[in-house]
Amino acid sequence: MKSLSIKNLHKKYDQTEVLRGIDISLESGEFLVLVGPSGCGKSTLLSCIAGLEEITSGSIKLGEKDITHASPKDRELAMVFQSYALYPNMTVRQNIEFGLKISKYSKEEIENRIQSAASMLQIKELLNRKPAQLSGGQRQRIAIARSISREPSIYLFDEPLSNLDAELRVRMRAEIKKLHKKVKKTIVYVTHDQIEAMTLADKIAIMHNGTIQQFDTPINVYNNPCNLFTAGFIGSPSMNFIDVKIQKNGNKYFINLKNEIQEDNFLYLDASYEYLEKYLNKEVIAGIRPEHMQNGFRSLEISHELQDLKANISFSEYTGADAFLFLKLNDTDVIARVSSDDLKADGENIALKVWTKKILFFDKKTENRIR
Amino acid sequence: MDVIIKEKNSNKISRILIYLVLSIFAIYFLLPVFVMIITSLKDINEIKNGNILSMPQHFTIQPWIDAWQNARIGASAHGIKPYFINSIMITVPAVLISSIIGSFNGYVFAKWKFKGSDLFFAFLLFGCFIPFQVILLPMSQTLGKLGLSQSVFGLIFVHIVYGISFTSLFFRNFYVSIPTELINAAKIDGAGFFRIFFKILLPVSLPIFMVCIIWQMTQIWNDFLFGVTFSDVSTQPVTVALNNLVNSTSSVKRYNIDMAAALIAVAPTLIAYIVSGKYFVKGLMAGAVK
Amino acid sequence: MMKSKLKYLENSIPKFVVTPTFLIMIIFVYGFIMWNFVLSLTNSKLLPMYNFVGFKQYIELFGSSKWWLALENLFIFSSLFIASCIAIGLLLAIFIDQKIRFEGVFRTIYLYPMALSFIATGTIWQWMLNPGLGLQKFVVEMGFKNFTFDWLVDTKMAIYTIVIAAVWQSTGFVMILLLAGLRGINGEVINAAKIDGASMPKIYWKIIIPQLRPVFFSSIIILLHIAIKTFDLVVVMTKGGPGYSTILPSIFMYQYSFSRNKLAYGASSAMIMLLFVMIFVVPYLYNELRKR
Numbered sequence: 001m002k003s004l005s006i007k008n009l010h011k012k013y014d015q016t017e018v019l020r021g022i023d024i025s026l027e028s029g030e031f032l033v034l035v036g037p038s039g040c041g042k043s044t045l046l047s048c049i050a051g052l053e054e055i056t057s058g059s060i061k062l063g064e065k066d067i068t069h070a071s072p073k074d075r076e077l078a079m080v081f082q083s084y085a086l087y088p089n090m091t092v093r094q095n096i097e098f099g100l101k102i103s104k105y106s107k108e109e110i111e112n113r114i115q116s117a118a119s120m121l122q123i124k125e126l127l128n129r130k131p132a133q134l135s136g137g138q139r140q141r142i143a144i145a146r147s148i149s150r151e152p153s154i155y156l157f158d159e160p161l162s163n164l165d166a167e168l169r170v171r172m173r174a175e176i177k178k179l180h181k182k183v184k185k186t187i188v189y190v191t192h193d194q195i196e197a198m199t200l201a202d203k204i205a206i207m208h209n210g211t212i213q214q215f216d217t218p219i220n221v222y223n224n225p226c227n228l229f230t231a232g233f234i235g236s237p238s239m240n241f242i243d244v245k246i247q248k249n250g251n252k253y254f255i256n257l258k259n260e261i262q263e264d265n266f267l268y269l270d271a272s273y274e275y276l277e278k279y280l281n282k283e284v285i286a287g288i289r290p291e292h293m294q295n296g297f298r299s300l301e302i303s304h305e306l307q308d309l310k311a312n313i314s315f316s317e318y319t320g321a322d323a324f325l326f327l328k329l330n331d332t333d334v335i336a337r338v339s340s341d342d343l344k345a346d347g348e349n350i351a352l353k354v355w356t357k358k359i360l361f362f363d364k365k366t367e368n369r370i371r
Numbered sequence: 372m373d374v375i376i377k378e379k380n381s382n383k384i385s386r387i388l389i390y391l392v393l394s395i396f397a398i399y400f401l402l403p404v405f406v407m408i409i410t411s412l413k414d415i416n417e418i419k420n421g422n423i424l425s426m427p428q429h430f431t432i433q434p435w436i437d438a439w440q441n442a443r444i445g446a447s448a449h450g451i452k453p454y455f456i457n458s459i460m461i462t463v464p465a466v467l468i469s470s471i472i473g474s475f476n477g478y479v480f481a482k483w484k485f486k487g488s489d490l491f492f493a494f495l496l497f498g499c500f501i502p503f504q505v506i507l508l509p510m511s512q513t514l515g516k517l518g519l520s521q522s523v524f525g526l527i528f529v530h531i532v533y534g535i536s537f538t539s540l541f542f543r544n545f546y547v548s549i550p551t552e553l554i555n556a557a558k559i560d561g562a563g564f565f566r567i568f569f570k571i572l573l574p575v576s577l578p579i580f581m582v583c584i585i586w587q588m589t590q591i592w593n594d595f596l597f598g599v600t601f602s603d604v605s606t607q608p609v610t611v612a613l614n615n616l617v618n619s620t621s622s623v624k625r626y627n628i629d630m631a632a633a634l635i636a637v638a639p640t641l642i643a644y645i646v647s648g649k650y651f652v653k654g655l656m657a658g659a660v661k
Numbered sequence: 662m663m664k665s666k667l668k669y670l671e672n673s674i675p676k677f678v679v680t681p682t683f684l685i686m687i688i689f690v691y692g693f694i695m696w697n698f699v700l701s702l703t704n705s706k707l708l709p710m711y712n713f714v715g716f717k718q719y720i721e722l723f724g725s726s727k728w729w730l731a732l733e734n735l736f737i738f739s740s741l742f743i744a745s746c747i748a749i750g751l752l753l754a755i756f757i758d759q760k761i762r763f764e765g766v767f768r769t770i771y772l773y774p775m776a777l778s779f780i781a782t783g784t785i786w787q788w789m790l791n792p793g794l795g796l797q798k799f800v801v802e803m804g805f806k807n808f809t810f811d812w813l814v815d816t817k818m819a820i821y822t823i824v825i826a827a828v829w830q831s832t833g834f835v836m837i838l839l840l841a842g843l844r845g846i847n848g849e850v851i852n853a854a855k856i857d858g859a860s861m862p863k864i865y866w867k868i869i870i871p872q873l874r875p876v877f878f879s880s881i882i883i884l885l886h887i888a889i890k891t892f893d894l895v896v897v898m899t900k901g902g903p904g905y906s907t908i909l910p911s912i913f914m915y916q917y918s919f920s921r922n923k924l925a926y927g928a929s930s931a932m933i934m935l936l937f938v939m940i941f942v943v944p945y946l947y948n949e950l951r952k953r
Contacts, residue, residue, distance in 0.1 A: 052555050071668055073561030085556035089574035098570070099560030150560075158552075389756045396753060397770045403785040403829065404773075410788065422799040423789070475678050483675035491683065493950050498690045500942040502890050504914045504931040508700055508924060509693040512709060532689045535682055564674040593778030595893035600919065610780040614897050617784050626788060633784040637777045644776035648769060651776070652837055 002063030002076075002153040003028040004049070004186055009058030011044055011210075018044050020210045022058070026203065031180050031187045035197040036207035036233070042190045043158060045207070049188060050156055051075050062153060073102070078147030079156040082163060084139045086131040086146075093127040096146045103150075117149040120182075137168045144176075148183070157189040161196065173199060194234050198222070206230045228285065228367040231360065237290050237324060240334045241362070244286045246279045255286060255359075257329040260312040265329075267307050267356050275371055276361065284370060287360040290324065290337035293352050306353040311336075315346045325350065411435060411630035418626050434627035438635060442628050444616045445604055451632045453605075454612035457523065458592055461608055465527045466587040469534035473583060474576065476535065477542020478568055482554050492543065498536035503596055506533075514601060521603040529601060530591045537590070538583050545579035546572065581650040589640050589651075609636045694935065701928035709924060718929035727905055728930065731913045734820050738909065739888035741821070745828045746884055747877065750835030755865060757836070758843045768840075772833035779830065783897030786826035787813065816906035819899050823907055827894055831887060835880050842876035843869065882945045889938055910934050 004026040011019035018041045026032050034042040047053040049060060051072035059068045067075045086095050093114060100110045118124045121141045131139055140160060147155055157176075161169045177200055180187055191197055197204050198218045206213045206221065206229070214221060214230045225231035231239050244255040253269045253276050269276070276284075293309065314333075317324040323340040326333060336352055344350050361370040406423050411434050413427040421428070440450035447453075480492045510529060511520065519525035549572065557567045598608040607615075613636045617629050644651050704714045722728050753771055757764055774782065789795050792811035800808045812818035846869060854864045892911040895901060901908040901916070910930055918927025 047555075050555070050559060052558060069668070071671065072555075072559045077559065079556065079559050081552040081556060083550055083552050085550065085552040087553065087557070087571055089571070098557070098562070102561040102566070386759075389759055389761060393753070393756050393761070393767050396749070397767060400770050400774060400829065400833070403789055406789060407785050418794065422802050423795055424799055472682065476682050479675045479679050485676055488675075488679075489950070491679070493946065494691075495682070495686055496946055496950075497942070498686060500886055500938055500946075501690060501694070502886075502911070502931070502934045502938050504890075504892075504911055505697050505935040506689065506693040507914075507931065508709070508918055508928050509696040510689070512696075513693075532685055535685065539682065563671060564678075589776060593780075595778065595780050595896070599896075600915075610778050610893070613784065614780050614893075617787070617897060618900065626794065629784060630788065633781045637781045640776045640778070641773065644773055645769075648772075652772070 002065075002186060004032075004154060004188070005061040006049070007059045007061075009045070009048060009060065010056045011041075011048060011053065012056045017056075018210050019048070019055075022212055024205060024212070024215065026186060026188075028063070028186055029184045031189065031200055031202045032205060033197040033201035033203070034188065034190045034205050034207055035192065035194060036213075038192060040207040041210040042192075042207045046079075046156055046158055046188060046190045050077060050079055076153040077156055078150040078152040078154075079158065080140075080143045080147050080160045082159040084131075084143040084160075084163075086139055086142055088131055091128050091130055092123065092134075092142050095131070095142060096149050099146070099150055113149040113151070117145040120148060120179075121145045136164050137172065140164065140172055144179070148179075152185070154186040154188065157187065159190055159192070161191070162193070176200065194236065198234070206233055208233075224369075225287075225360070226369050228287075228362045231287050231362070231369070235289055237335045237337065239287045239289050239360075240293075240329075240332070242286045242288065242330050242332045242334065243283055243364075244330065245281065245283055246276050246361075248280055253280075257309065258331075259310055260314075260328045263310055265309045265311075267309070267354060267359070269356060269359070270305075272357075273361075279361070279370065283364055285362040285364055285367075287362060288334075288354065289358065290335045292355040292358040293334075293336035293338075294355075295338040295342070295350065295352055302355065302357075305355055305357045307356050309352040309354045310349060311352060312349050313344055313346055316343065318343065407630045407634060411438075411627050411634055413627055415625055415627060434625070434631040435635070437625075438616075438628045438631035442616060442625075442632065443619070444612050445619075447604070451609060451612055451616070451635055454607050454609045455635065457602075457606055458609040460523050461526045461530065462588060462591045465530035465534065465591050466584055468527075469531045469538050469587055470580060470583045472531070472535055473538020473540075474542045474573075474580070475568070476539035477544075477546050478572060480539065480543040481546035481549075482551065482567075482572075483564065492539075495536050495539055498533070499540065503533065507596075507600055511600060520601060521606055523606050525601050526597060526606065526608070529597050530594070534587055534590065538587060541579060541583045541586070542576075545576070545582075549575070578650070578653075581647060582653045585643055585647060585650050588643060592640050612636075697928050698932055700925055701932050703925045705925040705928075707922040707924065714925075718926050719933075721926065722929050722933070727908065728910075728913060730905060731908045731910045734907060735889065735909050737820055738824055738827075738891070739885060741824045742827050742831075742888050743881055743884045745824065746832045746835045747880060749828070749832045750880070751839055751870075753832070753836045754839035754843055757840060768837070771836055774830045774832075775834050777830065779827075779891070779893035780897050782826050782830045783894045786822065786829070787898045790822050790825075813899065814903055816903050819903060819907045823891075823895055823898060826898065827888075827891065830894075831884065835884070838876055838880050839873060842873045846872050878945070882941060885941055886938060889934060910937075 004024065006022055006024040009019055009022040010017065022045060024032070034045060036042050044053060048055050051067070051070060051074075055068065059066060061067065062075065062077075086092075087098065090098065096114050096117060097110055100113060105113070114127070115124075118127060121144055123138065123141050123145055126134065126138060126142065131142070134142065143160070160176075161172055164172060173196060176189075180200075189196075189200060198221075201218050203215065204218055204221050205215045208229050214226045216224070216226075221230060221234050225234065225239075228241065232241070242257060244257065247254050247256070249268075253273050254266050255269070257265045257267065259265060311325075311327040311329065314326045314328060316326065318340055321340060322337050323343055325336045325338055327336060328334065338352070362368065363370055409425075409427055410418060410423065412430055412432065413421070414429055414431050414433070417428055438451055440452050441448060442450045444451065444454070476495075480488060514520040514525045514529075517525075519528060553571060554567055557571050562570065592608075593610060594608065595610040595614065598611045599614075602608065602611065613632055616632050699711075700709055701718055702713050702715060703710055704712050704717070753767075757767055761767070790810070790813040792798075792809070792814060797808065797810040800810070812822045850868060851864060854868050859867070890911060891909060892915065895907055895909055895912055899907040901912045910933065914927050914930045914934065916927075917923045917930065
C-alpha cells in the first residue's frame with residue numbers, strides 16, 4: 001500500500017507533446033480514475049506510470065521510492081489491460097504463474113497465491129483451461145486474478161470493461177469496487193466512460209489535450225467543475241451552455257433567457273453570486289444542467305430556490321423514467337431533463353422550474369469558471 | 372413468369388460458360404505436366420514416331436532410373452542424384468538459418484521499435500527487390516577471397532544473406548498482428564526480450580514459420596542464377612544440372628530422360644505445395660508486401 | 662548507477678539482435694551495389710582491376726545494338742507478360758469467385774506452376790514447343806498438313822515463346838492476389854448496386870475492378886520485378902537465341918561478366934537493371950510504408 005506522486009511529467013513523441021506537465025498526488029489506498037475523450041493522453045499516462053513508456057521529463061514516486069526510470073518489473077505494480085492480454089498459449093494457471101515464476105517465488109508460495117486469487121475471483125474451476133475457451137467476462141476475471149496474485153503496491157487498469165457487453169460491464173464494475181474495498185490498494189484506472197469514473201473513483205482526473213483539467217472527488221467534479229471542458233464532460237446529457245448578459249436590479253443580479261417567441265424569462269440570482277460584479281453588463285456563459293430545469297422538483301425544501309421558465313418544446317425524447325425536452329433559449333439549443341409523468345406534445349408551451357442556485361458561470365474568453 | 376424463366380435460362384448458360392472457361396484454363400495449366408509425365412514413361416522410339424499427347428504404348432520406368440543415376444551430365448554419368456543431394460545440402464540449412472534470423476528481426480521490427488528501426492526496415496525491404504545481377508560480381512570476388520567459391524557453404528551463405536529480407540518481412544507482418552498489450556503484460560510480469568520471444572511469441576508462431584519455410588524452400592530449391600554462378604561440377608544444385616542435361620549438345624537427345632529428370636527436380640517443391648497449399652498461398656501473399 | 666547501466670544494456674538488446682542483419686545489408690546489399698558501381702567505372706576484363714575509365718562502359722553499352730535489342734526484348738517480354746498475367750488472372754479470379762463447385766481444385770491447378778522452377782518450366786515448354794516433336798507435329802498429324810508453330814526457332818517469334826512459358830508459370834499467383842482482393846470487397850456495396858439495377862458485368866467494371874486498384878498495382882510491381890530478373894527461363898529455352906533474338910539484360914549481363922571477360926561492361930549493364938527496378942520499386946515502397 002503506497003502513495004503515488006507524479007510531478008511535472010512531460011511526454012513527447014518526436015515533435016508532438018502528448019503529456020504536458022502532469023501533477024498527481026494520490027494517497028495510499030485511493031482509487032484514481034483518469035477520464036477524458038480519446039486522444040487526451042490518459043492511456044499514455046498510464047503507460048508512463050507502468051514504465052512501458054520512457055517519460056521525457058518529470059518524476060514518478062511510489063511511496064518514498066523514485067521509480068521514474070525503473071523498468072516495469074521493478075515498480076511493484078500490476079496491470080489489467082483492455083484486451084485482457086492473456087497469453088494465448090498458456091492455461092489460466094500458467095498465465096497466473098508466469099510472472100510469479102520469473103520473480104522466483106517458492107512453489108508453495110506460488111500455489112498459495114494462485115489459490116487465493118482464484119477463490120477471490122471464483123475462477124478455481126477454470127485454472128486448467130486456455131483463454132480461447134473462456135468468455136469475455138471470465139477472461140476479465142483471470143486478468144484481474146493474475147494481477148492480484150502479484151500482490152502489488154499499486155494496480156493499473158487500462159479500460160478493462162470496454163470490451164464487455166453492457167450488462168456484464170455493470171456487474172464487473174461493482175466487483176472491481178468491492179475488490180478495492182477488500183484489498184485496499186492504490187488503483188489507477190483509465191476509462192472514457194464517465195459513469196464508470198463517477199461510480200468507482202475516490203479521485204477523478206479529467207484529462208484533455210495532455211493536461212489534467214481537474215483533479216478532484218466525484219462530487220466536486222460534478223458540482224464544482226473548474227472550467228467549461230470539465231463541466232461539459234461530466235453529466236449526461238451534457239450541461240447546457242447559454243450566452244447571457246449579467247444584469248443588476250438593485251442589489252440583485254439577474255440574467256435573461258429569451259425563449260423561442262422572444263418572451264423574457266428573468267432569473268434572479270441570490271447573494272452568493274456577488275462575484276459577478278466584475279462581469280456586470282458583460283456577456284458570460286451560463287451553465288445549467290438539464291436536471292436543474294424541471295417540471296416539478298420533489299423536494300419542497302428548495303422550492304424557494306426555484307424560478308419559473310416559460311419555453312416551447314421543439315421536440316422531446318422519452319427515455320422511461322425521464323424525458324428530454326429540446327428547447328431554445330437565447331437562440332441556443334437546450335435540453336431539459338424532466339419527469340416523464342405528464343408529458344406534453346411537441347410544439348406546446350411548457351412552464352419549467354429552474355434551480356437557479358445551481359447555475360454556473362464561465363468566462364467567455366478563458367472558459368474558466370467564474371467564482 | 373416469362374421473365375423469370377428467361378433469367379433462369381440465361382443464368383444456366385452463364386454458369387456453363389463459367390465452368391467451360393475455367394476448365395479450358397485448367398487444361399492449359401495441366402497439359403504441360405501431363406505431357407511431361409507421359410513422355411517420361413515412353414521409350415525414345417515411341418517419342419520419335421508418336422506424338423506428344425499419345426499415351427505410352429510400351430510403358431517403361433527406365434527413363435526415371437536413367438535420369439536418377441545414369442544420365443550423362445557434363446563429364447560424369449551419375450544422373451541427377453548427386454545434384455539433388457547438393458540441393459538438399461544447400462536448401463535445408465539455408466532455409467532454417469534464414470528463417471530463424473528473420474524471426475528475430477521481425478520480432479524487433481514489430482515489437483521493439485527503436486529510433487530509426489522503421490527506416491532500417493524500409494532499407495531491408497528494398498533488399499527484396501534488387502535484381503541479383505547487381506551483386507553477382509562483388510559476391511563472386513568475395514566468395515573467392517573467403518575461400519568459399521564453388522562450395523556448398525558459399526551457396527548457403529548467399530541464400531541466407533539474400534533471404535533475410537523476405538523472412539524478416541514475413542515475421543514482422545505476422546508479429547505486428549499480435550497485440551502489443553500481450554508484450555506489455557509480459558514486461559510487467561518481469562519478462563525480458565528473449566523470454567517474451569520464446570515463451571509468448573514462439574509458441575504461436577508455427578503458421579508463420581510454415582509460410583516462411585515453404586517460401587524460402589521454393590526460392591532456394593528453384594534458384595538457378597546463384598547456382599550457376601557460384602558452384603562447380605561437384606557442388607551444382609539440381610536446377611543447374613537439369614539445364615546442363617536438357618541443353619547438352621554432345622549426345623543424342625533423350626527427351627524421356629529430360630522429362631523424368633525435370634519431374635524429379637520439381638518433386639520437393641511440388642510436394643510441399645500439394646501438402647501445405649494453404650501456407651504456400653499465404654507465403655505468396657505475404658511476399659506481395661502486404 | 663549499476664542499475665541504470667543494466668537497464669541501458671537491456672534496452673540495447675533489440676539493437677544488438679538486428680545488428681548482424683544491419684551489417685549484412687550494409688555490406689552485401691548496399692556495399693556490393695556500390696562496389697559493382699565502382700567496377701562499372703573501370704576497364705576490368707577477366708578480373709577486377711581498378712583502372713578507372715569513367716563512364717566509358719556505359720557509353721559503349723548504349724552504343725551497342727545488342728544491348729538495345731536486350732532492352733527491346735525486355736520491353737516486349739515484360740509488357741506482354743504483365744498484361745497477359747493480369748488479364749487471365751483477373752478472368753480466372755472473377756470466375757472462381759462465382760461460388761462455383763470444386764473451387765479448391767481449380768485454384769490448386771492454376772497455382773501449382775508457381776511451385777516449379779523456371780528451369781523446369783522452360784524444360785517443359787521447350788519440349789511442347791519443339792517444332793519437330795511437339796505441338797506442331799501433333800497438329801500436323803491430326804491432318805492439318807500446313808500447320809506450322811515453330812516460334813521457338815524463329816528469330817522474330819522466339820521471344821513470345823518465353824512469354825507463353827512465363828505466363829503459364831506466374832498467372833496463378835496474380836489470380837490468387839486478385840481473388841483475395843475480390844473477397845475483401847464489402848458485399849454491401851455490390852448489393853446496393855444490384856438494388857440500383859446494375860447488371861453484373863457493369864458492377865464488375867464500374868464498382869469492383871476500380872476497387873482492386875491497389876492489388877493491380879502490387880501485382881504489376883511484382884511481375885515487373887520478375888520480368889527484369891528473368892534469366893533461367895531464357896537460358897533453358899533458347900539460351901538467348903536463335904542468334905541473339907531472345908537476349909535480355911540479365912542474359913547480356915551474365916554473358917559479358919562471366920563468359921566474355923568484359924567484367925566492367927557486365928557491371929555497367931547490371932547497374933542499369935538496378936536503375937530500372939528502382940524507378941518502379943522505390944516509389945511503390947515509399948507509398949506502402951507511408952500508409953502504415
